[in-house]
Amino acid sequence: MRKAALVAGVLALTGTLAACSSGAAEPGTGDEGSTVDAATATSAADFGGIDGLVEAAKQEGELNVVALPEDWANYGKIIAGFEDKYGITVNSASPNASSAEEIQAAENLKGQDTAPDVFDLGAAVALTNTDKFAAYQVENWDDIPAENKEASGLWVNNYSGIMSLGYDSDKLQEPAKLDDLLGADYKGAVALNGDPTQAGAAFAAVGWLSALNGGGVDDFGPGVDFAQKLRDAGNFLTLDPTPATIASGETPAVLDWSFNNIAAAADKPSWETTVIPGAVYVSFYNEAINKDAPNPAAARLWQEWIFSDEVQALYLEANAVPVRIDALTESGAVDEKLVEQATFGTDSDDWVSPDQAQVDAANALLTERWAAVVK
Incomplete structure (x- = not known):
């Protein structure tokens, strides 16, 4: 079972994430043919819209994730769904690593093409490493309560x-x-x-x-x-x-x-x-983009995927509580029986x-x- 570490881990992931060196990320291309620096994009609008982001991510062709075991909060289906929908290969390394070890992997592999593109972190690790994140606001930004996100999008709660x-x-x-x-x-x-x-x-x-x-x-x-x-x-x-x-x-x-x-x-x-x-x-976990992501467009597309109705419902299917639960319930996009099961009949007042x-x-x-x- 994956653990979200609260202090720096002692395991350096260079052994499991050995990589060749990589140069700076190539800019993506928006749907109107304009060159986009994916590494600085703060929303899909910077790519000319979601279609432009998808095109840029497909050009990169890969996404690196770490510390996402398939039996944790439905990540097996979430990863497979991303690959199937976008035709992008997800390289999943060290699934049982901790949150602190995710950050350590990013530090160890900085500048290499196998560095993590995205993070899934416990609160304490996320809040003490914001200097390593790139701000990004997904299209469903307004559905996420203010208390569940950093204002610029450096980190966003994804599930609890x-x-x-x-x-x-x-x-x-x-x-x-x-x-x-x-x-x-x-x-x-x-x-x-x-x-x-x-x-x-x-x-x-x-x-x-x-x-x-x-x-x-x-x-x-x-x-x-x-x-x-x-x-x-x-x-x-x-x-x-x-x-x-x-x-x-x-x-x-x-x-x-x-x-x-x-x-x-x-x-x-x-x-x-x-x-x-x-x-x-x-306690919510947090989604964040590595500011040094070797696949910056794919990293941003992954964010869009994580906060989509489809993936938020997949969290719920695995008895995790998705951050957009109120919006999904209001729209009728989720089965209320699953909500009852995942929350054990409790609500935020409890x-x-x-x-x-x-x-x-x-x-x-x-x-x-x-x-x-x-x-």
Whole structure:
């Protein structure tokens, strides 16, 4: 399961993304034959319209993505759909890399033709790396709430999950309350999807534990305290969960994004997903263009694709909540049953999510205290 890292990763991706050198990107050509510098284009209008952007992207012929596993939020179908619709080859590297490793890959491969063209990032990494992004506003810009985008288009929220508990119903009872996870039935069973000082899913899990324990997004202390209680009870499992460990039964209870937990049931029929009563933790991922993208027109066309009705509906199909959910619901473009399923019957009034200052404070606390929990 892909993790959105919150601090710089240690893995340099030069081994998996080895490349030959490349010169500056060639300008695209708009639909009226005018030369367009795709690397500085801020909307499809700069190409003379969407048809001009498509033409310029097809001339490049390729798109480089990183950290997009096929079983994460429907990215398998999203990538295949882009290739089928536009005839552009998508080179998908290191699908299980973290957000921080996406940024590291861009730094390591800058100026080479296999550098990432686009990013899919957790909030903390996105907000601390805006100097690496190119501003772009998609045609559906007005459908995206102001709070879900940087004003110029440096980053735009694309989808979110809801923090949940996945569990093997053949071995475990559904918890009625959070403290049930401290019981003997959950001995050696409860895992987080990664290290919360590195991974967005695990960071959110601690935030959710905190909110359920009377804390909040501005104080992760109660979440760390509860994780320590899990450890003291012998219920905290330090094994990093994957679809394989879930299927084999090695990680029988996992705190993770709802779309990951629900997807795990495909290989583990007894796997159930629940949202423990109380606060509902959400956090959007972010779409951004690498300002040094080797395929700048394709990168911008990918943005248009991501925020299209088709792809936003594909996120929802995978139980992720697309950022344009209100516009899609209003237009009737999505099945309301899927909305109910993806949100577990909650709405934005029930949701909690930290802002940048709160993320920074939580990161500082986790850096100071998490090692003691897992030692």
